[in-house]
Amino acid sequence: MSIAVPFLVFLLIAGIAAYHRLRLPTWIALTAVGLMACWLLDANATAVIVAAVITAVIAVPLLLPQIRLPLITKPLLGFYTRILPPLSETERVALEAGTVGFEGQLFSGKPDWKVLLDQPAPVLTEEEQAFLDGPCEELCAMTNDWDITHVRADLPPEMWEFIKKNKFFGMIVPKEYGGLGFSALANHKVIQKLASISSVVSSTVGVPNSLGPAELLLHYGTEEQKDHYLPRLADGREVPCFALTGPWAGSDATSIPDFGIVCMGEWNGGNVVGVKLTFDKRYITLAPVATLIGMAFRMYDPAGILGDQRDIGISLALLPRDTPGIDIGRRHFPLNSPFQNGPLHGHEVFIPLSQLIGGEAQAGKGWQMLVEVLSIGRSITLPSTASGGGKMGAVVTGAYARIRKQFGLSIGRFEGVQEALARIAGNAYTISALSESTAAAVARGENPAVPSTIAKYHCTELGRQVAQDAMDIHGGKGIILGPKNYLGRSWQAAPIAITVEGANIMTRSLMIFGQGAILCHPWVLKEMKAAMLPDGPGRVREFDRNLFGHIGFAISNAVRSLWFGLTGASIGKAPGDAYTRRYYRKLNRYSSALALCADTSMLLLGGKLKFKESLSGRLGDVLSQLYIASALLKRYEDQRRPEADQPLLAWSILNAVHKIELALSDALRNFPVRPVGWLLWALIFPLGRRATPPGDRLSRRAASLLMTPNEARDRLAEGIFLTPTQNNPAGRINSYLPAVVLAEPVERKFLKALKNSDIEALTFAEQLDEGVREGWITADERGQLQALREMTIDTISVDDFDTGELRSAGYQRRCANRDDLATA
Structure with a gap:
């Protein structure tokens, strides 16, 4: 041997x-x-x-622990303590604020798919569904987006009244306080539907049900505050806003320069202890119309009125609009999407301590409160808005591409257009799965810190891609603004979602992996907590248990990465059916690769990793795409594996896997320690990269689903406003699709006969009459073609205006004043 x-x-x-x-x-x-x-x-x-x-x-x-603990563990604990990056109070609070769901499995290198698949399918209650089918449908039908965005720059009074009367602002307020008491899933569905007709309406409704006074009061308010404010917020007597961002503190909310000084002051006729606030805020949604202002500021007690602590820290307060000293400035004008948004200013505005959210007991705890609530807001409003816009963009662009003809063919038959349609279909399908998955996590009682950042970043980025591709396909139809344009405002508003709730560049490069690497990792946070325990045998034993668990974990992921790389992840235990099992295996492979790269990066770079934003962003991309692919598979399983959806699922999964390999490749090729990057490449890609983006055949199948009535298209369109009203041109165009498909054979027959004839009729109506006389078509078919022509005209037509209609009212007033002066 x-x-x-x-x-x-x-x-x-x-x-x-x-x-x-x-x-x-x-x-x-x-x-x-x-x-x-x-x-x-x-x-x-x-x-x-x-x-x-x-x-x-x-x-x-x-x-043998008597050998291992003193000779191995204790020296390693000393080394670990020296390289452990200092954890600021801000970072500690952020890490402790969120919960870990299935994303933790993706960081394990060996996901337990049963954890994901055993989660109940998200379902609305009968009451929630009735609200969607009733008041929400009515509000959509009332919406005239051109009137809102161009004529009024605001919702009309009757819409404000309808929103308040039907408690759209109180969806998250429990019923005992007069609200609707809806789940996070219902909140998602409402915002999604409203966003499909108007982003101004969706943001107006979304903000009070996201980060704001109601959410903060529910979690931290005193009973007196809840009893007073929540009923008023629920029925619209109070319109809330929350003032966080300022000129000197945008994404870095911990650097808030706005301050409050503890002092004595007058309030309701009495002399009480309170805070004198000075603040300068901007970009505050609903501020111009708000009656109740949530305010974040740094609280100081220089006179020691409350105790020995001078810098109490970030605190949150409620300011009634009529509080003396508040200056609600003029409005901002956000990219022709004029939702109510504006600045707030105040100089030495006095409020009593009872106006602090949670009272004096919550003074200085504002950052923790914000972090815990921000992740919930990010999970709902922005992803849901992107989902509504993405779904509407998908179905209407598919219908438009079938109806619009060039060179005698529907433009959707051209391969260049099909590429864009496939991206629209796959990205809309992805946004829908991702946004619903994250909303369902909140509905289950989780606080998904990492998934919320993934959903916010990727839903808004994919939504922008959908809008861009839809604009490219529509051409002039999308460019010319007016009542018939259903894309222009979405295209203009796309950067807004990219910017708010944390700029996407910062979200990707700092937050997703930076938070996920510690919060989701099965061992790192435990090791950090063990290292921070008081000196003693217990500290060494706790560190020993986690350290060697981590070492075994790292060795396992190296072996699994190599094995999956050599076999192409084509064998191994995995859930799913014969169609999806291969996808689960691929995700098993990249989960191991992510865990291996994360461990190596944290070991070699330590605290410097937070400054390696390119590496952090790329590893964050891997985690994000793993989470997205998991959401896609969960959606497919929840909908009972519909065969018709397989082209959309396959396109989306292959796109995610391709992005994972690109991110891993870029991370390893640019790894700060070059020899280690080469070693990781050998373990993860021993046979080289193999993942490719979706192919042309699959893309054509995905594109065709948007251009033909079918069950997959109907599922993709679920939850958006498609009623073909006068104010919903997208809904009208979508409603034409079945009739257009039925008329196409008649149209081909007629055009072929017309081409081979010698008739001299030039107008379409005369040609149809001649076709009936010649026997090419029947009278019924003539009516069908006439209807097709009318539907096509409605589909492709755009608006035009008198020059005076396009001039602003202010400009016209100035011109009138000059004319009056000239006359005088």
């Missing part, structure tokens, strides 16, 4: 044990059995003995 056999047996058993994450005693027992078999089968005795000695050298120190 070869001298190499015992060593091969040793490595094979070690690899199998690492792949399956067997416990150390199990590995030792299996290795002993394997080497004994080699001995009995006359393998080289020296080789067997050497392999046994290697096993003993590894096993004995690791198995």
